[in-house]
Amino acid sequence: MIESAKSENDFSLEASIPDGAVSLESILCTQELHRRPLRPPDHGKENRALVALVSALADSPRTILQTLAEKVVEVLQADSAGLSLLTKDEKRFYWAAIAGAWQPHIGGGTPRDFGPCGHVLDRNIPMLFTHWERRYPYLRLATPLAEEGLLVPFYVNGKAAGTIWAIAHNDRRKFDTEDLRLLESLGRFASAAYQALASIDDLKFQIAEREKAETALRELTDGLETQVRVRTEELEQRNKQLAEARTRLAEEKLYLERSETYLAEAQRLSHTGSFGWRPATGEIVWSEETYRIAGYDPGIKPTIDFVFQGIHPEDTRFVQETLDSAVRDGADLDFEHRFLMPDGSVKHVHVVAHALRDAKGNLEYVGAAIDITEQYQARAALEKAFTEIKKSEDQLRIIIDTIPTLAWCTLPDGSAEFINQRWLDYMGLSAEEARDWGWRVAIHDEDSTELVETWRAAVATGEPFEAEARLRRTDGEYRWFLFRAVPLRDELGNIIQWYGTNTDIEDRKQAEEIRTAQARQAGVRVDVIAALSKPAHSGEILRGSAEAIVRHLDAAFARIWTLNKEKTAGQCRDVHASRWSTQPHPGWETKDWRGCSREETPFDQ
Numbered sequence: 001m002i003e004s005a006k007s008e009n010d011f012s013l014e015a016s017i018p019d020g021a022v023s024l025e026s027i028l029c030t031q032e033l034h035r036r037p038l039r040p041p042d043h044g045k046e047n048r049a050l051v052a053l054v055s056a057l058a059d060s061p062r063t064i065l066q067t068l069a070e071k072v073v074e075v076l077q078a079d080s081a082g083l084s085l086l087t088k089d090e091k092r093f094y095w096a097a098i099a100g101a102w103q104p105h106i107g108g109g110t111p112r113d114f115g116p117c118g119h120v121l122d123r124n125i126p127m128l129f130t131h132w133e134r135r136y137p138y139l140r141l142a143t144p145l146a147e148e149g150l151l152v153p154f155y156v157n158g159k160a161a162g163t164i165w166a167i168a169h170n171d172r173r174k175f176d177t178e179d180l181r182l183l184e185s186l187g188r189f190a191s192a193a194y195q196a197l198a199s200i201d202d203l204k205f206q207i208a209e210r211e212k213a214e215t216a217l218r219e220l221t222d223g224l225e226t227q228v229r230v231r232t233e234e235l236e237q238r239n240k241q242l243a244e245a246r247t248r249l250a251e252e253k254l255y256l257e258r259s260e261t262y263l264a265e266a267q268r269l270s271h272t273g274s275f276g277w278r279p280a281t282g283e284i285v286w287s288e289e290t291y292r293i294a295g296y297d298p299g300i301k302p303t304i305d306f307v308f309q310g311i312h313p314e315d316t317r318f319v320q321e322t323l324d325s326a327v328r329d330g331a332d333l334d335f336e337h338r339f340l341m342p343d344g345s346v347k348h349v350h351v352v353a354h355a356l357r358d359a360k361g362n363l364e365y366v367g368a369a370i371d372i373t374e375q376y377q378a379r380a381a382l383e384k385a386f387t388e389i390k391k392s393e394d395q396l397r398i399i400i401d402t403i404p405t406l407a408w409c410t411l412p413d414g415s416a417e418f419i420n421q422r423w424l425d426y427m428g429l430s431a432e433e434a435r436d437w438g439w440r441v442a443i444h445d446e447d448s449t450e451l452v453e454t455w456r457a458a459v460a461t462g463e464p465f466e467a468e469a470r471l472r473r474t475d476g477e478y479r480w481f482l483f484r485a486v487p488l489r490d491e492l493g494n495i496i497q498w499y500g501t502n503t504d505i506e507d508r509k510q511a512e513e514i515r516t517a518q519a520r521q522a523g524v525r526v527d528v529i530a531a532l533s534k535p536a537h538s539g540e541i542l543r544g545s546a547e548a549i550v551r552h553l554d555a556a557f558a559r560i561w562t563l564n565k566e567k568t569a570g571q572c573r574d575v576h577a578s579r580w581s582t583q584p585h586p587g588w589e590t591k592d593w594r595g596c597s598r599e600e601t602p603f604d605q
Contacts, residue, residue: 043375065097078166271371312338406502428474444470
């Protein structure tokens with residue numbers, strides 16, 4: 001192929017290589033491809049792109065690389081795409097074709113030994129880069145900057161030829177394994193197309209050489225009759241040149257046969273056969289791949305009746321009406337039908353063809369037949385799987401909504417994603433009101449802050465969560481609940497969801513409070529009885545009783561006043577106990593009640 005000259009879009013690459021560039025691994029994210037959600041394949045778009053590429057290779061070979069770049073943008077929904085080809089000296093890549101936002105940079109390039117394309121060829125694997133300008137500063141000149149760049153290598157006859165790449169210029173587009181499959185498929189086509197173009201260039205060069213030799217031969221033989229005697233030796237030399245020209249012609253024929261072989265291989269790889277049809281004469285021409293798709297021996301001459309023998313009986317009428325309508329209107333063809341194979345299997349085929357007129361105005365069709373059986377089966381299997389998954393999800397949701405407990409699940413950040421119907425009914429909230437952090441309105445004000453802080457701490461550490469809080473029922477009553485949650489992790493240990501339940505523990509709480517009160521009362525009785533059993537002064541007995549009250553009832557201060565039997569003035573006694581000391585807490589009345597009448601004691605206040 002003709003190597004592109006260094007254009008004004010080429011950057012000062014070698015001078016831009018810094019000493020402190022970031023590591024290659026820091027800009028690689030190839031492993032992310034397998035962790036990202038897989039978008040469903042669009043086999044129709046893929047097949048149309050392959051047909052367009054086959055047509056471009058046949059009709060306008062010089063545009064095939066640009067057409068390939070445009071189809072990569074279309075099929076992968078990329079922002080930019082292109083092909084990087086090695087120069088003859090293999091010291092740099094030049095951008096032979098670019099589509100999308102980077103199209104103004106066509107003709108530019110990068111060095112072989114320091115750039116994304118070079119790493120892809122060195123490792124011979126697809127690679128996904130992010131913000132490669134951090135390692136290769138010269139790519140900062142290629143604007144808009146690349147958020148992600150997906151590259152695959154392609155080889156010709158086992159020799160590295162270049163890479164095919166797709167770029168996303170913002171984070172709204174993330175490549176996945178479906179994009180990788182499509183880019184590798186188009187990369188195989190790029191290899192065949194590159195070889196075909198190289199063969200065409202070589203063939204044109206050989207033809208030009210042959211024409212030059214023939215012209216020289218004619219010039220030398222014009223005066224042969226008059227110079228035959230004196231130029232016999234020259235004539236022998238010319239005969240030798242003619243023999244060499246014939247040898248070159250044979251080689252050109254061989255190159256042409258190789259090109260046809262490459263085209264046949266490209267059809268085999270893409271399961272795309274070509275055909276021609278003249279409705280007026282019934283003449284039909286099939287490629288080898290078309291015979292294989294239809295399941296017929298290549299030695300059989302195809303006719304329209306012959307073709308209809310293999311079409312599925314349920315599709316015969318549809319195909320006949322489609323062909324009749326297209327021939328009547330001189331319109332292009334684009335439809336799908338089934339072949340019923342001799343072994344009873346069914347093959348799905350997509351037919352596309354362009355309507356042309358010859359010099360006499362007669363209608364003829366040139367098109368392709370694409371075997372889409374695998375895509376059809378894959379789509380059917382995928383639809384079945386989606387149906388089963390949806391059915392399982394519906395069944396699981398019904399089970400969760402009907403179980404006799406309050407259940408919920410959250411996103412990794414702790415915000416509620418699903419709350420079952422029983423909890424929603426209990427709180428009197430709708431699903432939208434309870435989503436994210438809306439459920440907090442049902443938590444008691446005294447418990448809300450501590451509960452949320454405990455929950456956020458569990459989310460941060462990934463540890464199982466357990467806490468108690470009061471939850472408001474739809475009638476306004478608060479009851480104690482036990483909150484529990486555990487994380488669900490993927491194969492790498494990353495939390496992808498939290499699952500939790502709320503259990504009503506109100507009865508248990510009340511029972512615990514009753515047991516606590518009973519235990520305190522029992523402790524007071526035991527200590528008071530112990531104090532009464534000691535041979536001590538009555539003041540010590542009363543002080544021991546006050547201390548028991550402080551200790552078991554968790555009181556701050558206890559005080560006991562006593563009167564004499566006759567309840568006369570001057571016979572009051574004050575005994576107290578405090579959590580802090582043997583003296584009353586500051587602020588308590590410290591008056592000595594001895595000598596006071598009953599009416600002056602706190603008993604009557």
